[in-house]
Amino acid sequence: MESGKSIFGRAAILTFLFCSALGGAPATTTPEQQARILRLEDAVLAPCCYTEPVSRHQSDIAIKMRLEIADWVAAGKSDREILDTYAARYGARVLVDPSTKPGPWMMWVPWVFGISVLVFGGWLLTRWRARPVAAASTGPDILVLPAFDDEE
Numbered sequence: 001m002e003s004g005k006s007i008f009g010r011a012a013i014l015t016f017l018f019c020s021a022l023g024g025a026p027a028t029t030t031p032e033q034q035a036r037i038l039r040l041e042d043a044v045l046a047p048c049c050y051t052e053p054v055s056r057h058q059s060d061i062a063i064k065m066r067l068e069i070a071d072w073v074a075a076g077k078s079d080r081e082i083l084d085t086y087a088a089r090y091g092a093r094v095l096v097d098p099s100t101k102p103g104p105w106m107m108w109v110p111w112v113f114g115i116s117v118l119v120f121g122g123w124l125l126t127r128w129r130a131r132p133v134a135a136a137s138t139g140p141d142i143l144v145l146p147a148f149d150d151e152e
Contacts, residue, residue, distance in 0.1 A: 033073050040069050040082055047090040 029037070041055035046062040054062045054069070065086070072082050086094050 029070070029074055036079065037070050037073050040073070040079060041066055043079075043083060043096050044069075044086050045094050045096055047094050050093055053096060 038055065042053045044054045044065060046052055046054055046057035046059055046065070048057075048059045048061055052062075054065045069082060072085075083095060
């Protein structure tokens, strides 16, 4: 069980980070710097799960990284310096690789494939059900073979 002091300390840090994150970038940033901050936040994945960029992730580390990015851009660091810092700290996996990022067309491929399968399955089902049933014969099926004469 954690002591009350430890829980209070964590709550105070989280409250500070949350309130700081609400402010976003420092008020002294220009629109160009704010655009850089947003671009950098989208270029770095949250190191806790590596599934979402820092700009959308809501973990403590992502909030801390957003604040660091804003501070570093305001301090004049270049994009490469910031990205290299995070790559050195968390590994290259933290950087979003544009070549592995799926394109917007990937959103439509599963739907088009699924609808095509359903249409094809429906077409097969209607053809199968519409096939006429052959009338059953009443007598035994007898195969008549032609007579072969060996006398020639």
